[in-house]
Amino acid sequence: MTARLNERGAMVQLLAMDVDGVLTDGSLYFAASGDELKAFSILDGQGLRLIQKQGLTTAFITGRTSPLTEARARNLDIGYLIQGRTDKLTALRELSERTSIPLEAIAYVGDDLPDLAAIETAGVGISVPNGCAAVRESADWCTAAPGGRGAIREVCEWLLECRGVLDQLVDGYRAP
Numbered sequence: 808m809t810a811r812l813n814e815r816g817a818m819v820q821l822l823a824m825d826v827d828g829v830l831t832d833g834s835l836y837f838a839a840s841g842d843e844l845k846a847f848s849i850l851d852g853q854g855l856r857l858i859q860k861q862g863l864t865t866a867f868i869t870g871r872t873s874p875l876t877e878a879r880a881r882n883l884d885i886g887y888l889i890q891g892r893t894d895k896l897t898a899l900r901e902l903s904e905r906t907s908i909p910l911e912a913i914a915y916v917g918d919d920l921p922d923l924a925a926i927e928t929a930g931v932g933i934s935v936p937n938g939c940a941a942v943r944e945s946a947d948w949c950t951a952a953p954g955g956r957g958a959i960r961e962v963c964e965w966l967l968e969c970r971g972v973l974d975q976l977v978d979g980y981r982a983p
Contacts, residue, residue, distance in 0.1 A: 808965070812947055815931050816969035820912040822858060823887075823899060823925075824959060826869040826876050828918035829935055832955030845875045848955055854963030855883050857976060861967065864906060868898045870921055896924035916962055917942060918954055933962055 808816075827833055830851060836844035855865055866887035867880050873890070880888040887906070892898040895917065903910050915922070915929035918938035926932030926946050934946035935954040943949050950958040967973040 808948070812931070813969050815947075816914070816966055818912050819863065819914045819931060819966055819969075821864040821866060821902070821906060821908045822855075822914050822916070822962065822966065823866040823868055823902060823929070824916040824962075825895070825918060825922050826867050826873075826879075827871060828937065829916050829954045830867070830879070830959060832953065833918065833937060843873060843875060845873070845879075846955065847879050848957055848960065850957045851959035851963075852883055854960035855885070858963045858966055859884060859886075861970065861972060863966065864908065866902055868892060868895055868902070868915075868925070870895075893921045895921050896928055899925045899929065914962065914966070916950075916959065 824830065830847055831845050838844060859865060864886045867876060867885055868889045869876055870893040876890060877888060887902055889898045899915060903913060910928055911930040913929045914931040914933060915925045916933040917926050918935050919942060920939060923942055923945060926942060932946045934943045934949045935958045936949055937953040950961045952958045952961045964973055967976060
């Protein structure tokens, strides 16, 4: 991380992210009944809760519409859930306007071409290593952890580190 990127990370007020390929590994599982299944990382969920406690707003912006995504967003108290939107940049701009948080103060995490413009426009654009080449190359940063396997936790810890509160938060979980 460069010092400039860390400065930009400290300014982030809203973390917006794609779902499939970022919060999941990008696989879709279907039961014989036709029911869809998704796997979400508990590590990511804990990271999102930590940044929310620090006052950051969270948002899912996804091209698919899924009751599982809605349930996960509800479970994690995600502030904004935008489903069925492949025009991620337009959705991000609408979210910025709705929250009065400027694009420069938004970090966006994505993995595929529909995320590209949002990654290029957000104050901090982030990719996951399982993202497509164009997204990885355009992002300000690419996580070490893949989507669905702790990438969002990594982003959350970085945001907390940029604010200088990560060590204190971790210490709060240590034995007295």
